[in-house]
Amino acid sequence: MRNILLLVLSVLVISGCTKHREEVGAVLNVAEVAKIKGMDPALAEDQYSATEVSRVYEGLLQYHMYKRPYTVEPLLAEEMPQISKNGLEFKFKIRKGVMFQDDAAFPNGKGRELKAKDFIYSFKRLADPKVQSTGWWLLEGRIVGLDDWRAAATKSGKADYEAKVAGLEASDDYSLTIKLTKPVPQFLYALTMPYTAAVAQEVVEKYGSDFLNHPVGTGPFVMAVYKPTEVMEYVKNPNYWPATFPTEGAPGDKEAGLLDDAGKRLPLVDRVVVRVLVEDQPRWLHFMQGDIDAVGIPKDNYAQAIGPDGNLTAELKEKKVSLSKDVAMDLTYTAFNMESEEIPQFKNKLVRQALSLAMDERESIHTFYNDMATLSQTPIPPGIPGYDPDFKNIYRTNDIALAKKLLAQAGFADGKGFPTVVYDTLADTTSRQMAEYVTKNLQKIGVQTKVNTNTWPALLEKINHRQVQLWGIAWAADYPDAENFLQLFYGPNAQPGGMNGSYYKNKEFDKLFEKARAMQESPERTKLYRQLAQMVANDCPVVLGVNRIAVSLHQPWIKNWKYMEFMTNAAKYFRVDTDLKKQLRK
Amino acid sequence: MMNYIIRRLLYTIPILIGITLITFFFFNVVGGDPVSIMLGKHANAQMIADMRHEMGFDRPLIWQYFDFLKQIVTFDFGRSYASKQLISKMILDGAPVSLCYTLPAFVIAMLISISLSLLVAFWRGGWFDKITVIICVAGLSVPSLAYILFGQYWFAYKWGMFPISGFQPGFPEMISYIALPVIITVVLSIGGELRFYRTVMLDEIHQDYIRTARSKGLSERVVMFKHVLKNAMIPIITNVVIEIPFLVTGSILLENFFGIPGLGNQIVEAINTSDFPVIKAQTIIFSLLYCVFNLLTDILYSLVDPRVSLK
Numbered sequence: 001m002r003n004i005l006l007l008v009l010s011v012l013v014i015s016g017c018t019k020h021r022e023e024v025g026a027v028l029n030v031a032e033v034a035k036i037k038g039m040d041p042a043l044a045e046d047q048y049s050a051t052e053v054s055r056v057y058e059g060l061l062q063y064h065m066y067k068r069p070y071t072v073e074p075l076l077a078e079e080m081p082q083i084s085k086n087g088l089e090f091k092f093k094i095r096k097g098v099m100f101q102d103d104a105a106f107p108n109g110k111g112r113e114l115k116a117k118d119f120i121y122s123f124k125r126l127a128d129p130k131v132q133s134t135g136w137w138l139l140e141g142r143i144v145g146l147d148d149w150r151a152a153a154t155k156s157g158k159a160d161y162e163a164k165v166a167g168l169e170a171s172d173d174y175s176l177t178i179k180l181t182k183p184v185p186q187f188l189y190a191l192t193m194p195y196t197a198a199v200a201q202e203v204v205e206k207y208g209s210d211f212l213n214h215p216v217g218t219g220p221f222v223m224a225v226y227k228p229t230e231v232m233e234y235v236k237n238p239n240y241w242p243a244t245f246p247t248e249g250a251p252g253d254k255e256a257g258l259l260d261d262a263g264k265r266l267p268l269v270d271r272v273v274v275r276v277l278v279e280d281q282p283r284w285l286h287f288m289q290g291d292i293d294a295v296g297i298p299k300d301n302y303a304q305a306i307g308p309d310g311n312l313t314a315e316l317k318e319k320k321v322s323l324s325k326d327v328a329m330d331l332t333y334t335a336f337n338m339e340s341e342e343i344p345q346f347k348n349k350l351v352r353q354a355l356s357l358a359m360d361e362r363e364s365i366h367t368f369y370n371d372m373a374t375l376s377q378t379p380i381p382p383g384i385p386g387y388d389p390d391f392k393n394i395y396r397t398n399d400i401a402l403a404k405k406l407l408a409q410a411g412f413a414d415g416k417g418f419p420t421v422v423y424d425t426l427a428d429t430t431s432r433q434m435a436e437y438v439t440k441n442l443q444k445i446g447v448q449t450k451v452n453t454n455t456w457p458a459l460l461e462k463i464n465h466r467q468v469q470l471w472g473i474a475w476a477a478d479y480p481d482a483e484n485f486l487q488l489f490y491g492p493n494a495q496p497g498g499m500n501g502s503y504y505k506n507k508e509f510d511k512l513f514e515k516a517r518a519m520q521e522s523p524e525r526t527k528l529y530r531q532l533a534q535m536v537a538n539d540c541p542v543v544l545g546v547n548r549i550a551v552s553l554h555q556p557w558i559k560n561w562k563y564m565e566f567m568t569n570a571a572k573y574f575r576v577d578t579d580l581k582k583q584l585r586k
Numbered sequence: 587m588m589n590y591i592i593r594r595l596l597y598t599i600p601i602l603i604g605i606t607l608i609t610f611f612f613f614n615v616v617g618g619d620p621v622s623i624m625l626g627k628h629a630n631a632q633m634i635a636d637m638r639h640e641m642g643f644d645r646p647l648i649w650q651y652f653d654f655l656k657q658i659v660t661f662d663f664g665r666s667y668a669s670k671q672l673i674s675k676m677i678l679d680g681a682p683v684s685l686c687y688t689l690p691a692f693v694i695a696m697l698i699s700i701s702l703s704l705l706v707a708f709w710r711g712g713w714f715d716k717i718t719v720i721i722c723v724a725g726l727s728v729p730s731l732a733y734i735l736f737g738q739y740w741f742a743y744k745w746g747m748f749p750i751s752g753f754q755p756g757f758p759e760m761i762s763y764i765a766l767p768v769i770i771t772v773v774l775s776i777g778g779e780l781r782f783y784r785t786v787m788l789d790e791i792h793q794d795y796i797r798t799a800r801s802k803g804l805s806e807r808v809v810m811f812k813h814v815l816k817n818a819m820i821p822i823i824t825n826v827v828i829e830i831p832f833l834v835t836g837s838i839l840l841e842n843f844f845g846i847p848g849l850g851n852q853i854v855e856a857i858n859t860s861d862f863p864v865i866k867a868q869t870i871i872f873s874l875l876y877c878v879f880n881l882l883t884d885i886l887y888s889l890v891d892p893r894v895s896l897k
Contacts, residue, residue, distance in 0.1 A: 038669060129636050129640050132624070132637060132640055209665065212671075213671075227847065229847045230752075230847045231752070275751075276845065278842055278845075279842050279843045281735060281843065282750050285738065285742070285743040286751070288743065289743060291750070456623070456858065457620065457623045458860075460622045460623060461619060464622050475627075496631050496634065498630055498631070
């Protein structure tokens with residue numbers, strides 16, 4: 001018996017011994033930190049699914065990979081659209097000769113040419129209630145006739161894709177006109193998102209509800225292996241249209257060698273291998289072993305990667321790994337429920353200002369973000385027009401004396417008579433530690449809190465049903481427009497499921513917001529955005545938190561790498577120095 | 587015996603109905619509304635209402651319950667809210683993957699712990715027994731996550747004996763991927779199993795018939811294997827058979843850390859995203875398996891112990 005056991009264990013151990021598999025061609029190895037929710041552009045809600053969808057599918061527009069501030073440029077559109085003077089009509093010319101990838105859904109399995117009607121179909125799909133797209137908000141109330149088309153589909157139980165929508169018109173195979181119900185300058189950003197990518201009707205109809213497992217787009221890569229909970233492999237699309245590497249970038253990009261491949265045909269790698277690595281340790285170890293080419297630094301491995309001087313540790317320097325630090329366009333905040341029945345005191349601005357003053361975000365930046373975050377002065381993060389680097393928010397100064405004074409003015413000197421506040425948070429360790437930190441800060445002015453932990457769905461439901469009093473949350477930009485952050489405080493968004501979870505209602509804010517969001521980018525609009533941001537800073541419907549700094553590492557053999565907030569189809573620009581990789585991995 | 591089996595199978599029907607009622611109550615009545623999660627951060631009241639209508643959440647609860655029963659009978663649990671994949675396919679794909687490492691680990695752990703339990707029972711009170719018990723208690727005191735983190739870091743990353751994570755279906759490709767999870771599962775199981783079997787063996791060893799067997803001059807080998815082991819089979823069978831349904835569901839931690847696409851991996855994802863259809867389907871299937879294996883335990887009792895008759 002013992003011999004048999006020894007034999008079994010020996011076989012397990014010996015067969016387990018591993019060596020690096022030899023890679024053929026230039027392979028980009030990346031990791032996703034969450035499981036992919038299918039390859040249907042209409043369902044690409046989370047960043048990870050959107051990134052995977054964008055390898056195969058393309059839309060009319062995209063962000064320029066290297067220019068900053070973020071600039072929109074044509075992708076499947078031949079050029080930027082002609083926009084009517086009133087901002088209501090967008091005329092697109094579709095690029096000719098763009099082919100869908102080969103698939104059994106097409107005659108003889110050969111992909112057909114992309115036409116303007118494909119975009120009309122794809123936009124209708126976003127509106128189709130049966131598709132249950134999470135991207136409908138991008139088009140809702142914006143395209144003439146599309147809401148009515150959706151309403152008819154809801155009523156009849158079946159969408160009629162043959163029915164005309166007045167706001168979507170294809171005068172020929174390469175001309176697309178989109179008519180808006182009102183001027184929406186942010187509409188161009190909507191057309192960069194994977195949601196609005198072109199899908200072929202015949203592919204959708206062939207695969208039905210299994211369409212999400214059969215990606216067929218016009219993009220640079222073709223799906224070769226698809227295991228959404230495990231691994232995905234893409235190969236270079238042999239019929240990809242002649243897209244080329246950009247010749248321009250931001251100042252300093254050329255000198256940094258980021259434009260060395262200018263003019264070359266895209267994509268620059270032969271294959272992309274994506275591993276789904278949810279847990280931090282295996283993801284980090286795979287990076288350290290050189291199996292994956294880029295990684296965000298897990299909290300527990302931070303000290304291993306970054307030294308006390310903020311630079312890479314000797315171990316990583318020896319591996320010639322590169323470090324990238326970029327301010328992310330996001331905002332963390334602690335929200336007050338201003339319609340809370342248990343804490344009606346949150347209606348009082350003085351109370352909110354006092355609580356905001358009590359929170360010491362500087363210490364939290366050190367403790368929870370390893371100093372990789374900056375204090376938010378307004379809801380608009382850096383890098384977006386409307387951000388004001390000179391504005392200092394007096395309610396973010398952690399002035400405890402002033403906080404106590406304001407609380408006393410509100411009738412709660414030293415917190416006496418102030419009800420115990422329930423602080424809702426998530427159940428993970430960091431969230432619980434942050435909640436304890438909030439408790440400690442508020443105790444300084446005599447306000448007592450009780451921490452309540454939740455799963456993410458439970459917390460979201462509580463917020464939607466106004467069952468929260470005080471809670472921590474974050475917002476990541478959908479597009480580089482301050483409107484995306486200021487909408488969190490827009491009165492009509494204060495509804496169950498709406499983005500204004502604080503139920504902040506300020507008529508003056510709403511009026512100015514409506515005016516600003518309909519304006520094209522201009523100094524006047526920036527001025528209005530700053531005015532709105534300062535109103536939020538002064539009224540404190542939330543305690544503003546931080547803007548996080550995205551810290552990531554990438555291997556020395558990866559070339560043309562640049563941090564991008566919105567770009568989901570960046571893989572086509574990356575080059576792998578295969579000789580260097582072989583040499584370093586020996 | 588046939589009558590007994592049929593009767594026991596019929597008994598499982600009210601049990602299952604009870605389980606469906608509890609499951610339905612928890613997820614459909616008090617479990618909250620998953621629509622906000624499904625729609626993401628840009629949901630508004632109208633979109634939530636539209637989605638609720640599309641999903642049939644605005645239908646009377648009784649009809650929703652009948653739909654749930656129909657799903658169980660047809661084994662068509664619809665699609666996952668989160669991944670939109672067919673749940674029956676997810677389960678059929680995930681269960682064999684979990685079994686790939688849980689089954690060999692289970693067999694190895696069982697053989698090692700039963701064999702060792704015979705030895706420690708034989709040398710009860712001696713240094714081998716004491717050391718084994720100390721090791722078992724020490725092993726049980728360390729959390730499973732520590733074994734996983736340690737094993738993955740040292741055996742896979744530092745010493746390169748195994749891949750860090752991943753899974754490859756097919757034999758022998760899968761061996762290198764499941765080897766470390768199997769070893770960790772065996773190590774995790776042995777402490778508890780061995781202590782349990784040791785107690786069982788010691789109970790038998792002190793029985794009168796063992797004393798009689800020894801006084802008849804039987805060898806220790808015959809005493810241990812023919813008498814002690816055979817008479818200890820009832821608790822062993824109970825322990826072994828009841829563990830089998832857990833093999834199908836896999837280990838949440840191991841699968842997540844080693845990237846094994848089994849059912850454990852699916853469960854954690856489903857809980858994190860309030861993917862109720864997946865959780866409901868897995869709960870029902872697990873309950874079914876539990877009932878079936880319970881019945882199997884009773885049948886096996888009658889095979890190993892002639893005193894037990896099934897009426």
